Structures are given as C-alpha cells and as structure tokens.
Amino acid sequence: DIQMTQSPSTLSASVGDRVTITCRASQSMTNWLAWYQQKPGKAPKLLIYKASTLESGVPSRFSGSGSGTEFTLTISSLQPDDFATYYCQQYNHYPYTFGQGTKLEIK
C-alpha cells in the first residue's frame, strides 16, 4: 500500500496568511492525487485533482503542486471560511489511501 503522510498535523494561522500543507507518498507515484477540505459534520469537498487541477468553483487562492513522492496544497491568502481539515488522497494504486489530515486553526 502507498502510505500518505501529511505535515503538519495541525497548523495555526491568521486570516491573510499564506499556508502550505505537504503530503508525502511512501513510494513514487504519478499525479493521481487529490486534495479535500472537510468541515465538522460535513462531507469532504474536492479542491484539487490530478495534483494541480483546480476543481470547478473552488477559489483560485487554492493551488496544488508536486510530483513523485511530494505534493503540496497552498492557500495564498487565508480567508475565514478556509479554517477546516484538509486531506490528500492518492488514487494511483489500490487501495486509494488518504493522508491523516491537517487541521487548519485560527491563530
């Protein structure tokens, strides 16, 4: 199985900050990687797919990059609505594993 490790597990930041979340894969993979945002009690929301493609309707302050074993999600200027938990998921090899999540908190 491909293990996905996110860092940090928790991130404290302020409105307007630029933040980056990293997702590392246990083995090299193609760009079949997605990023999701989840708020408490809600279903996940797709933000990014194929590592860097922005899902329709998602604000352009979200961006994804990376290849091989290291992928990043960047939020260029945090907005109040962005405080949530973020997950990466690889869909390159079965089983399609998620990272453990990064909780983005208000500083």
Next chain:
Amino acid sequence: QVQLVQSGAELKKPGASVKVSCKASGYTFTSYGISWVRQAPGQGLEWMGWISAYNGNAHYAQNLQGRVTMTRDTSTTTAYMELRSLRSDDTAVYYCARGEGQNDYWGQGTQVTVSS
C-alpha cells in the same frame, strides 16, 4: 443538479450486517463509479472501495475483503454498500461519492453505530 442521497442512520448489534444505499441523480449514472469512504468518530477518512456503475466491477480495501460488498442497480441509479460481521470499530459515518478517485460529489453521510 448532481445529488447523492444516502439512507438513514443505523444502529446494529455486533455480528450483524448493514446495507447503506446511495441514490444518484442529475447525471448519467453509468458514466461514473461510486466510491465509499468512512470516518470513525474523531478520525480521518478511510477509503473502503469503489464500484463501476457501468459494469459492476468493484475493488475493495484489503482490510475489508470478505466483509464488504458493493453493488449497484442501474434501473434505480442506486449504489449499495453492505458490511457484514459488524464490530464496534465499524462505528463510523459512511459516505458515498461520485467517481473512482477525484470524488467531486458526495452523499450526506450515513451514521452506522455498532453497539450491544
């Protein structure tokens, strides 16, 4: 508009089975697969597997092999996930989502509680 509507909350005893449904609408059902993801209380997301709505082929997480079956009914555009031999650690919210990966639409979630 695309919608995935799941069946209601379930309370089951250990050893029992549960079958969760996911009714799809607003798109051509057979053009996309349906994935199932669960989330235990306070925990992260766990991929359970997915089924092709086109031909019914399914892939399951290895830790659930033998206990889980995913099916679909194209006449009612509904996908199903059955989990057998339930244990307390199967207590979770179960989600269906459109697509094999890059899941763009999600159901509202179904709470399954396993307790004696």
